[in-house]
Amino acid sequence: MxxxxxxxxxxxxxxxxxxxxxxxxxxxxxxxxxxxxxxxxxxxxxxxxxxxxxxxxxxxxxxxxxxxxxxxxxxxxxxxxxxxxIGHVNPRHPVRSPLTVTEVVLTGITGTLELPMRWEPTGEEVRRAHDLIHAVGLDERREARWPTLSQGERGRSLIARALIAExxxxxxxxxxxxxxxxxxxxxxxxxxxxxxxxxxxxxxxxxxxxxxxxxxxxxxxxxxxxxxxxxxxxxxxxTTETVTRAFEHRIRVEKADGRWSARAVRERAGAARS
Ligand SMILES: Nc1ncnc2c1ncn2[C@@H]1O[C@H](COP(=O)(O)OP(=O)(O)OP(=O)(O)O)[C@@H](O)[C@H]1O
Structure with missing residues (x-):
């Protein structure tokens, strides 16, 4: 065996x-x-x-x-x-200058907030950044600047940034x-x-x-x-039992199509009387 x-x-x-x-x-x-x-x-x-x-x-x-x-x-x-x-995706990641999506992703290689002065990415590194931007579905926004991005686009850029350091x-x-x-x-x-x-x-x-x-x-x-x-x-x-215990509130947990949901269990006045 x-x-x-x-x-x-x-x-x-x-x-x-x-x-x-x-x-x-x-x-x-x-x-x-x-x-x-x-x-x-x-x-x-x-x-x-x-x-x-x-x-x-x-x-x-x-x-x-x-x-x-x-x-x-x-x-x-x-x-x-x-x-x-370690890749760390923090939605509050502070990007202070108007870097493009590609530049933000490249800062994942240097581990910095800005692109360091006198640091030039290699052609291979830029290609890798573009591949990751493609993988997170942001091809069309790859030269867009950070302040113009939606919250969702920022989140996906930060995942690409975290992954570029493998x-x-x-x-x-x-x-x-x-x-x-x-x-x-x-x-x-x-x-x-x-x-x-x-x-x-x-x-x-x-x-x-x-x-x-x-x-x-x-x-x-x-x-x-x-x-x-x-x-x-x-x-x-x-489960309903563990989540109820953790949140100290009666919560019903359900799973459907691979996804979870949680709702408070409510006592209905009419139902309680009948
Ligand atoms: N350095 C610290 N000094 C004093 N108290 C702290 C420190 N770090 C965390 N705490 C306290 O420890 C507890 C746990 O904090 P933590 O931020 O880890 O909780 P959390 O589960 O992430 O909360 P949330 O969901 O609200 O973000 C909180 O009561 C917080 O105030």
């Missing part, structure tokens, strides 16, 4: 705690993300999602416990080097916030496309909204008050 080796571990948090100003913000967080897995990090406001993402992105150190990103332990390696292998881990921090329904669906389609175009890539996506989960999400970590409520394959971890 042949056994298939588990995919390589990309990210491992073990018994992580985080304390600030005498307040316990995270407690007992364990998480293992392997190559090719797409995790959702879910929970109510203030649950600790951004703090967890800060560890995943090698931005924050835990108070106790260990964080290994791409096989290297935070606290023992140079963070700047590690961050080069990361092994992609972090998406509420990527669909503020998008209208069509722009949200286009962005989710772009994210879903990654499981074909970059099958080894692992991702962690933060959201409050189940409707904003890409269909290709494989796993979920649900947290509330800095502690794990559920963790595992998405279908086991995201």
């Amino acid at each position: 042949t056994s298939i080796a588990p995919a390589e571990t990309v990210l491992e948090l073990r018994d992580v705690t985080f304390r600030r100003d005498g307040t316990q913000i995270l407690d007992g967080i364990d998480l293992t993300v392997r190559a090719g897995e797409h995790w959702a990090l879910l929970g109510p406001n203030g649950a600790g999602k951004s703090t967890v993402l800060g560890f995943c992105g090698a931005l924050t150190f835990p108070t106790s416990g260990t964080v290994d990103v791409l096989g290297r332990r935070l606290g023992r390696v140079e963070l700047q080097e590690l961050r080069r292998h 990361p092994r881990l992609l972090l998406l921090d509420e990527p669909t916030t503020g998008l209208d329904v069509a722009a949200r669906e286009q962005l989710l389609e772009t994210i879903d496309g990654l499981s074909h175009s970059a099958p080894e890539l692992a991702s962690v996506l933060v959201t409050h909204h189940l409707e904003e989960l890409p269909e290709t999400t494989t796993h979920a970590l649900l947290i509330a008050h800095g502690r794990i409520v559920a963790r595992g394959s998405i279908d086991d971890a995201v």
